[in-house]
Amino acid sequence: MTERMAGHTTGNTTGRMINKSLHLRFGKYTAIGRISFLTNMAYIAELLWRTVFMALIIFIFSQLWAVIYSGTGALVLGGLTYQQMIWYLVMTETIALARPRIDALIDQEVKNGDVAYRLSKPYSYLLYHYVSYMAEAVMRLVINFAIGSIIAYLTAGGIQVSLSAILLFLPAALVGLSIEFLVRACIGLGAFWVEDTESFLNLYEKALFILGGMLIPLELLPETFRRISAVLPMNFVLYRPARLFAAFDVQAVWSMFGGQAVWLLLLAALCAVVYRAGVKRINVNGG
Amino acid sequence: MFVNDVVWVLFWRLFFLRFPVVNGWSFQDITILWALFGGGYGVTFVVFGNVGRLAGMIARGELDHYLLLPKNVLLHVLVSRSSMAAWGDLLFGLIIFCFAGPVSIGKFVVFIYGVLLTALILTSFCIIVGSLAFFLGNSEGLARQLLTAFVTLATYPLAIFKGLAKFILLTVIPAGVISSMPLQLIKTIDPAFMGTATLFAVGLFLMAVYIFELGLQRYESGNLMTVQM
Amino acid sequence: MNSIVVEGLGKTFKAKVKEPGLLGSCRSIINPIYREVHAVAGIDFKVDSGEMLAFIGPNGAGKSTTIKILTGILHPSAGQARVLDFIPWKDRYKMSFHIGAVFGQRSQLWYHLPPLDTFDLLARIYEIPAADFRKRRDELIERFDLGEFQKTPVRKLSLGQRMRCEVAASLLHRPEVLFLDEPTIGLDVVAKQKIRDLIAEMNKAEGTTVFLTSHDTSDIEKLCKRAIVINHGTIVLDTRVSRLKRDYIASKIVELRVTAEVSNFSYPGVTVLKSSNYGLKLEVDTKVQSIERVLAHLMNDYQVVDITISDPPLEQVISAIYSEGTGGRGV
Numbered sequence: 001m002t003e004r005m006a007g008h009t010t011g012n013t014t015g016r017m018i019n020k021s022l023h024l025r026f027g028k029y030t031a032i033g034r035i036s037f038l039t040n041m042a043y044i045a046e047l048l049w050r051t052v053f054m055a056l057i058i059f060i061f062s063q064l065w066a067v068i069y070s071g072t073g074a075l076v077l078g079g080l081t082y083q084q085m086i087w088y089l090v091m092t093e094t095i096a097l098a099r100p101r102i103d104a105l106i107d108q109e110v111k112n113g114d115v116a117y118r119l120s121k122p123y124s125y126l127l128y129h130y131v132s133y134m135a136e137a138v139m140r141l142v143i144n145f146a147i148g149s150i151i152a153y154l155t156a157g158g159i160q161v162s163l164s165a166i167l168l169f170l171p172a173a174l175v176g177l178s179i180e181f182l183v184r185a186c187i188g189l190g191a192f193w194v195e196d197t198e199s200f201l202n203l204y205e206k207a208l209f210i211l212g213g214m215l216i217p218l219e220l221l222p223e224t225f226r227r228i229s230a231v232l233p234m235n236f237v238l239y240r241p242a243r244l245f246a247a248f249d250v251q252a253v254w255s256m257f258g259g260q261a262v263w264l265l266l267l268a269a270l271c272a273v274v275y276r277a278g279v280k281r282i283n284v285n286g287g
Numbered sequence: 288m289f290v291n292d293v294v295w296v297l298f299w300r301l302f303f304l305r306f307p308v309v310n311g312w313s314f315q316d317i318t319i320l321w322a323l324f325g326g327g328y329g330v331t332f333v334v335f336g337n338v339g340r341l342a343g344m345i346a347r348g349e350l351d352h353y354l355l356l357p358k359n360v361l362l363h364v365l366v367s368r369s370s371m372a373a374w375g376d377l378l379f380g381l382i383i384f385c386f387a388g389p390v391s392i393g394k395f396v397v398f399i400y401g402v403l404l405t406a407l408i409l410t411s412f413c414i415i416v417g418s419l420a421f422f423l424g425n426s427e428g429l430a431r432q433l434l435t436a437f438v439t440l441a442t443y444p445l446a447i448f449k450g451l452a453k454f455i456l457l458t459v460i461p462a463g464v465i466s467s468m469p470l471q472l473i474k475t476i477d478p479a480f481m482g483t484a485t486l487f488a489v490g491l492f493l494m495a496v497y498i499f500e501l502g503l504q505r506y507e508s509g510n511l512m513t514v515q516m
Numbered sequence: 517m518n519s520i521v522v523e524g525l526g527k528t529f530k531a532k533v534k535e536p537g538l539l540g541s542c543r544s545i546i547n548p549i550y551r552e553v554h555a556v557a558g559i560d561f562k563v564d565s566g567e568m569l570a571f572i573g574p575n576g577a578g579k580s581t582t583i584k585i586l587t588g589i590l591h592p593s594a595g596q597a598r599v600l601d602f603i604p605w606k607d608r609y610k611m612s613f614h615i616g617a618v619f620g621q622r623s624q625l626w627y628h629l630p631p632l633d634t635f636d637l638l639a640r641i642y643e644i645p646a647a648d649f650r651k652r653r654d655e656l657i658e659r660f661d662l663g664e665f666q667k668t669p670v671r672k673l674s675l676g677q678r679m680r681c682e683v684a685a686s687l688l689h690r691p692e693v694l695f696l697d698e699p700t701i702g703l704d705v706v707a708k709q710k711i712r713d714l715i716a717e718m719n720k721a722e723g724t725t726v727f728l729t730s731h732d733t734s735d736i737e738k739l740c741k742r743a744i745v746i747n748h749g750t751i752v753l754d755t756r757v758s759r760l761k762r763d764y765i766a767s768k769i770v771e772l773r774v775t776a777e778v779s780n781f782s783y784p785g786v787t788v789l790k791s792s793n794y795g796l797k798l799e800v801d802t803k804v805q806s807i808e809r810v811l812a813h814l815m816n817d818y819q820v821v822d823i824t825i826s827d828p829p830l831e832q833v834i835s836a837i838y839s840e841g842t843g844g845r846g847v
């Protein structure tokens with residue numbers, strides 16, 4: 001019988017064995033990411049359509065805010081100039097329009113038994129979906145960012161962006177998207193107990209609109225809303241990365257990554273618990 | 288969708304708390320706009336539930352079923368589906384109107400008239416956009432984008448747009464006709480506006496029907512570009 | 517050597533009992549009553565390494581429950597099971613490297629990409645070293661004749677081609693046990709035969725244990741030497757397939773077309789299943805009446821244009837087996 005336990009081939013030194021073991025163990029996830037990326041290339045037309053929608057939204061916002069700035073005679077609102085405001089909104093849209101609908105997919109897989117089926121495969125269900133999600137998210141994020149920047153420039157002109165802001169925005173956005181993944185995964189896994197998970201997603205989405213700073217930067221919201229938003233994860237998904245880009249502030253970087261890390265850990269723990277509870281249901285009920 | 292509409296109104300509340308007047312628009316006005324559009328959207332999709340799906344139906348040859356029946360194709364296609372969620376929008380529209388300031392019988396009647404005009408314009412627009420599938424083949428994506436654009440544009444004050452944009456919003460994508468209504472129909476009734484808007488809506492509707500019939504002839508004669516399945 | 521050992525395996529589910537009507541619905545929410553469903557109620561069997569076993573039974577018999585337990589998805593309520601010396605529900609992860617599964621309705625191929633991409637992915641998932649994988653992949657592509665379309669996106673393949681890819685994919689990591697759940701469903705006759713041949717070939721060449729469920733009698737007849745019949749959660753029969761046919765098919769179906777109408781057909785040992793203007797469908801109880809006599813009678817007395825003789829459907833055989841009593845005929 002062939003002895004094919006992970007990484008164990010006869011005649012290797014311990015060091016190489018460990019390296020090989022790790023490589024083989026996690027190589028599967030980079031492979032999953034790669035294949036997800038390739039699949040998404042097939043949908044590239046769809047992605048470009050979405051940027052048309054972004055152009056429309058930004059156009060509307062630019063008109064609205066132009067009126068506000070000229071109407072109030074202010075040069076700076078919520079700490080942002082008009083140009084910065086437009087770039088801020090472009091960045092929130094860049095992230096918002098990059099989010100794959102993983103909740104719907106997981107919901108479907110719970111309901112049609114795919115989750116149960118995947119239990120017989122040697123990989124982690126959540127990690128599998130996280131990697132596919134991120135592969136898609138990265139692609140969409142980069143396209144949105146590129147086209148969004150062009151739209152912003154054409155609409156409002158350029159802004160002063162520090163190199164740090166540019167280098168940090170995409171990773172910050174990706175961490176934000178990871179947080180969103182965890183929220184959506186939890187919602188999707190809710191299908192183990194609840195018939196209609198879409199309503200929960202709707203609730204989250206609506207909260208994201210306002211408390212995530214998607215339509216208006218949090219500085220311009222009343223005190224109560226700002227306080228609520230501060231203790232929820234949404235602002236770390238859209239508001240913080242976008243604001244970082246539009247108006248870079250070194251202090252803000254640390255508080256952003258700190259906050260993101262906290263929410264990542266909390267939500268990852270929640271997700272793991274929910275998933276395990278769901279698997280237990282399969283183990284008992286057959287799923 | 289009811290919840291969706293409520294959140295938007297909440298957003299505008301918070302917005303107008305910070306910026307009380309935007310080119311002559313106040314929070315009350317935007318609430319009325321949402322009431323009008325919510326009602327109009329609701330009426331459209333409750334009565335003509337298939338109006339947003341025309342392009343897809345044409346591309347997939349689903350009109351065949353209707354052509355075999357002794358009823359007017361367009362009307363039959365449109366009414367053979369009704370959106371449940373749209374009832375939420377309709378209800379929302381009616382409720383929020385009551386909260387948007389003092390309501391009198393007269394104002395309510397004008398409001399209903401506005402809702403019906405909105406529905407007529409939206410329906411006509413959807414029919415035209417959907418009918419493009421007769422001439423362009425699989426234009427489902429395009430139709431969806433145009434509908435989304437219309438819906439998005441109709442819920443912002445017309446006053447923020449000028450020049451070319453404003454022109455487009457009053458003609459090609461007539462969302463602007465709807466977003467003119469709060470100030471020119473409900474707040475104060477401008478008879479000239481009312482007349483023009485009515486003529487426009489009716490004219491648009493007739494045009495929509497005409498375009499559909501034209502496309503239908505093409506469909507029947509088999510000139511339609513086939514869709515790769 | 518045994519690759520699968522099952523002892524006293526049982527699985528009980530709790531199903532909510534809902535009385536009809538509005539009051540019943542309310543009651544079931546406030547004070548739910550549960551009914552115990554014994555999906556699997558004590559089964560025992562052993563499968564030899566390299567054996568090809570058909571695991572059959574009517575819908576709801578407990579087949580999928582058993583497979584889910586053996587693949588580690590479901591935890592049993594009672595009894596023991598070992599697959600290749602692993603306890604499936606405890607060692608699920610480790611075991612997954614040694615088993616393969618093809619579920620007819622489910623695909624593990626990525627839809628928009630060529631099968632080759634899925635194979636690459638599976639190599640990584642099952643941690644197969646690169647050189648081993650390449651050799652294995654090429655071997656399977658040749659054996660399964662996939663060369664022509666290995667680079668075509670899966671969505672463009674015919675069902676037969678796809679199933680060949682699915683089965684090949686499930687063998688990439690050289691599993692010692694292969695679970696096949698309805699592998700030929702939806703395929704045309706030629707494609708079915710091809711898949712069967714390939715599975716038989718792999719079994720012979722590599723000694724893979726095959727655990728097959730199928731509603732297609734020919735799958736069972738042509739692939740497996742042994743069949744286990746399960747119904748209502750217990751094993752009704754565990755026997756060689758050849759004996760199944762010989763001992764338990766006690767009737768034949770005769771379908772004929774005639775030129776003149778046949779009314780009130782009757783003959784000892786024969787039941788009329790269907791009768792129409794120009795056709796008859798009969799069931800001959802071969803324990804009571806010989807098929808030759810019936811045929812002679814038909815040919816003599818009627819203007820027969822066309823005649824077909826077939827075995828009754830397997831479902832009928834199984835139901836008949838069951839109706840003779842559980843725990844009856846063993847091996």
